[in-house]
Amino acid sequence: MNGSDAPASQPATTEAAAASGLLGIGAAAEKAGVSQRALRYYQQIGLLTPCGCTPGGLRRYSEDDLARVARIRQLQELLGFNLDEIALLLRGEDRLAEKLALVRESLELQQGLRASVEAKRQGIEGFLTDLDARIAKMRAFVAQLEADQVAAGKE
Numbered sequence: 001m002n003g004s005d006a007p008a009s010q011p012a013t014t015e016a017a018a019a020s021g022l023l024g025i026g027a028a029a030e031k032a033g034v035s036q037r038a039l040r041y042y043q044q045i046g047l048l049t050p051c052g053c054t055p056g057g058l059r060r061y062s063e064d065d066l067a068r069v070a071r072i073r074q075l076q077e078l079l080g081f082n083l084d085e086i087a088l089l090l091r092g093e094d095r096l097a098e099k100l101a102l103v104r105e106s107l108e109l110q111q112g113l114r115a116s117v118e119a120k121r122q123g124i125e126g127f128l129t130d131l132d133a134r135i136a137k138m139r140a141f142v143a144q145l146e147a148d149q150v151a152a153g154k155e
């Protein structure tokens with residue numbers, strides 16, 4: 001698509017998309033080296049989901065989306081996979097990525113829980129140290145009172 005084919009409102013839209021780091025379908029297709037039709041077809045068959053849409057329903061593509069298109073093209077051209085095979089492979093990769101994200105999230109939660117428990121443990125240790133000091137003082141006081149009572153009984 002050349003500049004003369006673009007609607008008058010496209011420069012503002014392109015500037016807004018560029019500011020957000022997202023590309024419209026035309027710019028994304030050009031950058032990825034595929035047609036806009038291919039991007040729409042990849043979306044239709046579930047190989048690609050644009051990271052966003054404008055309020056008007058225009059697709060917006062991120063660098064990650066473009067990397068996925070490049071992966072699709074590599075699998076097609078270099079390895080000769082058909083789109084069904086690519087869909088199967090990408091679903092597996094997506095599941096692995098989701099699992100990895102869940103495991104990382106779980107790890108982060110576990111580390112936060114450990115830090116919380118450690119802070120409580122330290123608080124309890126401080127409390128026990130204080131309690132032990134109070135018990136020692138009370139024992140010394142009891143011993144003093146008993147000694148005073150014995151001394152009073154001898155008189």
